[in-house]
Amino acid sequence: xxxxxCTKDVASETDRxxxxxxxxxxxxxxxxxxxxxxxxKTSEAESDxxxxxxxxxxxKPSDISLNWKSAEDLDALIYNERKKELCFxxxxxxxxxxxxxxxxxxxxxxxxxxxxxYPDNRFVLQIPYVEMDANDAMEQNPL
Numbered sequence: 657x658x659x660x661x662c663t664k665d666v667a668s669e670t671d672r673x674x675x676x677x678x679x680x681x682x683x684x685x686x687x688x689x690x691x692x693x694x695x696x697k698t699s700e701a702e703s704d705x706x707x708x709x710x711x712x713x714x715x716k717p718s719d720i721s722l723n724w725k726s727a728e729d730l731d732a733l734i735y736n737e738r739k740k741e742l743c744f745x746x747x748x749x750x751x752x753x754x755x756x757x758x759x760x761x762x763x764x765x766x767x768x769x770x771x772x773x774y775p776d777n778r779f780v781l782q783i784p785y786v787e788m789d790a791n792d793a794m795e796q797n798p799l
Contacts, residue, residue, distance in 0.1 A: 682708055686738045693731050701730055705737055712741075753779045 689704035702724075706717040713720075724730040738751065752759055752774070759772040759779075772778055777798040788794055 682711070682741050686734065686741060689734045690731070690738075693727055693734055696727065698727055698730055701734065705730075705734060708737060708741060749779070 685704045685708050689701040692698070692701040692704070702722055703717070705722060706720045709715070709720050710717045722730075722733055724733055735751070735755075738747070749759070756774050758774050759769075761767055761770050763770075769778075780797045782797055782799075783794065788796060
């Protein structure tokens with residue numbers, strides 16, 4: 657019952673803060689589609705993407721046609737669907753890092769960093785100090 661409670665003591669059960677981890681079903685479909693595509697199981701990957709599109713559009717998966725000729729084309733479709741489905745949720749940096757892509761921002765950005773060529777140390781997050789303190793043998797990621 658107290659699996660996701662905060663560490664500080666609180667007066668009553670109703671005052672506790674529960675930080676429950678959740679995964680969206682659509683994200684699981686996208687992960688599976690990407691994995692199946694990279695394993696050469698393109699029909700399974702296409703089926704997952706059609707399921708997501710059917711949920712968003714109200715069409716039956718059998719009525720949806722995807723235009724792709726190779727695994728690379730299907731991978732691009734999956735990546736585009738991932739951008740649409742997970743927009744504004746903070747996945748973009750992790751996606752481009754996982755895919756070993758360059759970070760490119762357009763001229764409308766207010767960031768001073770417009771491009772980062774992969775690999776770059778700024779793609780790697782810092783290890784939390786709590787973890788660093790727990791293990792003296794750990795080395796911090798470069799800045």
